[in-house]
Amino acid sequence: MSNANLIILLSTLSTGLILGAIFALVAAGVTIVYGSIWMPNAANGQFFVLAALFGWTMTVGWGLSPWVAALLVIGLSVPLSYILEILLIRRFYDVPNRNISYFVLSLGITQILAGIYAITYGRWSDQFQLPPLVGGITLIGPFPIANNRLMVLAIALAILAALFILLRFHRYGRALRAVFQNREAATLRGVNVRAIYSLSFILGNAVIFAGGVLFALAYSFDLTVAWTMAITAFAIMIIGGPGSVLGAVVVGMVFGFTQAIVSIFASPTIAAFSYLGAMLLILLFKPSGVFAR
Amino acid sequence: MLEVANLTIRYGPFLAVDDLAMNVGAGEIVGIVGPNGAGKSSVVKAIGGLVAPKTGAITFDGQDLLAVPPYQRITRGLSIVPEGRGLFPRMSVEENLVIGADAIGDRARRDRNLDRCFELFPILKERRWQAVGTLSGGQQQMVAVSVGLMADPRLLILDEPSLGLAPIVIGEIGRALRRLREEGLTVALFEQNAKLTCSVADRIYILATGAVRYHDNAETLLQNPEILDHLM
């Protein structure tokens, strides 16, 4: 294999991994919230960008180290989500067919946040670039990759692993999955379903925030990323099976690689459409999603 | 141990349970039989806190159960296996069992109870890593009964355990219940299958259209099968 082809191959792998891990985080966050409280959160892209903007303000504006900023941003998502949950989300827990109410509510949140960003951050929208976590470049064979992006990849994978361990082996994680699958049975087994609702809203958003700040550390971003990410995360959730975290992670990684591979053989434009094509195909043959029951 | 008095449950205009009274004493197996729609599942749901009764009182060990949040009732010693088994189909047998014990939060007791369930239903040990949704109906029911036992309950309430099962499996469930009684567990069995119920219960309530129509010892009832034929 020629050096040039090897570079293309390795760049495809690295892109697939980094983008896939970030897609997986966001889609996992969206699916955790959907699986428990039935909220198809269309505002996930705005939350994602909010995290990125916080990260930018903290590093470029206040001069904090990107490490500290990343931790602060993820930490900040907890009180923010909790306040939102108390003020708005909680009020719908007893509404039948609340997923429609939630969808409309989240579209409203999307509009409001997009408006706020436009007014507050809009005039810097070509300048959102964070300092790297680590400097330098590593050569993998002939392929040079920024250490910063390797670090982002490592952190994203570590967060995904932690999420899995939590969901699989911790009491709260089991309770969360129990609520996904059968609320009444979970109550009978001693699970406080309302507390799990709050917990999953907070956990889901924390994971989306982690995705947002990691994305900002790996790439320059602008406010339009919110829409792309919202659509991508929804497509991943639908293909993976709403409520399936495993589905979100696997399909998220597949999407990352799809974007990388299709863009070599076709073009980046077709790669972006390939998601939606895949989503339609899956809906045609398995409407409940690949990883659904 | 469990006292139900004046229990009335309505779903909108539909009266599901009408001024029902019953009790379960410590160490008993009590059967509550009745045809489909008699209100059995509504009573179970009210005991579990999944529906709010219109009127009535439910006490457990002398405490007002309606004042206890539904999710805390398991830690009081009241374990319910609902109609439809109440399992988590995408989780393994072992995970379902472990969730059953999460309420007591004691790892040693959990492991002991796990062993006890595997002893009660050895097939579950073989299938412990299999997703519950892929098990046969009989095996799922074994998991359901086992999950009900994982939190060391004093009272186990089973709603329609025989539904849709082959006679041979029903027999196995019945054997397990008798064995549990010997170990001192109190059981309330809500069933359509009068034969299974009479073969394991001490006392029987017969329910129809939301109210108790007949109440007697299981033995008396077995000797007078025309009562059952008439009421069911």
Added chain:
Amino acid sequence: MSMVLRSVALALLAGTASLAAQAEEKPPVKIGFVTELTGPWSFFGTSCVAGLKLAEQQINTSGKRRIDFVITDNQTNPAQAVAASRSLDVQDKVLALSGPTSSDTGLAQYGYAEQNKVPFIAPVAAFPQLTKPGTRYTFRLEPNAAGWGYAIAKFVEQRKPGAKIALIYSDYALMRAITAGLKYQAPLSKLNIVADIVFPQGANDATVQAAQVLAAQPDYVFVSGAGGFDNTITNQLLDLGIKPEQIIHPFGITTQVINWGKRSVGSFYGTFFDSNLDALTTEGKTFVEQFTAQNGRPPSYVENFCYVTANVIREVIDKNPDVADDREKFRDAMSALKTKETTSGIPIEFDKNGARKEYIYFMQIQDVGEKSYKAKQTFYTEWDPEVIPVYTLVK
């Protein structure tokens, strides 16, 4: 009535008339300035307004009829641009419209202006169709984008005859127009396009595409991403070992150059005004100084075009005061205008379609700091708006 009496009466009448004119000052001339104060293009719109504000202070000296710019947000949204134009036309009865800094909002406003016969001065909008044949009321200060593509080919041809060139850009009307011109001119300039990679709007990673560019072994890489993606593409090309000296950005405003950062020293970018130009006029130097003092960074072509827009309107009204209350006359005066940019001395004159005699500078980045940068002028060219068939190349 005797001749004497008649002349005295006339003189008296004339005297009262001129007295009345002095006492009752004419109302300010209103110009509707619809631009991107919010939305994805707001970094252009707000920069433009900063340049305009500076000019507004200077052109309204005492003794002259006041010119007021009614600044309105179009939210980077074509529909909003039309709604705002209508309101300014009908409610505020503005003399002319101006303001957009994006081709999408510019085209929307163009449609309104041509249909309703409102003179329209587009400061920063490069899509060719804004001055398509038959255009009557629109005048554009910025050269059209297909023409930039022509100029980029000329620039590369001059640096390295027969060069191999790779294109990597976002799918926006602007970039499509530039690359259409470049692809048309490349064979005429004996350049070889070895890669042509388009990203959809909202793309976020370019590592693989950067690797493809590297594999094509180009001499020069034409790079243009939208918004933040511009930095991502640029950085990923540099990460993979493309040299800064190989990179050509079709355009660069101050914040972009600062974002590209120190690692881009040696790269080229196109521009129509730069604080580092060799030939700034005295007024141009003052503009740069004052703008830098007020905004903490030097201005670039966006600010300059909006500054120049205000100056052009002032000049047209000063030369023919009666055009200030008549849209047709104002249009005719704009069409006949022959002047120079006060900041750089570049000629301004419009052809029959409102397109300007076009030009571009190519700068090479020398140093980049936190708030400023150094660049040197390496190429300048001028061309007729229709040197290549711009209106048929890009629809």
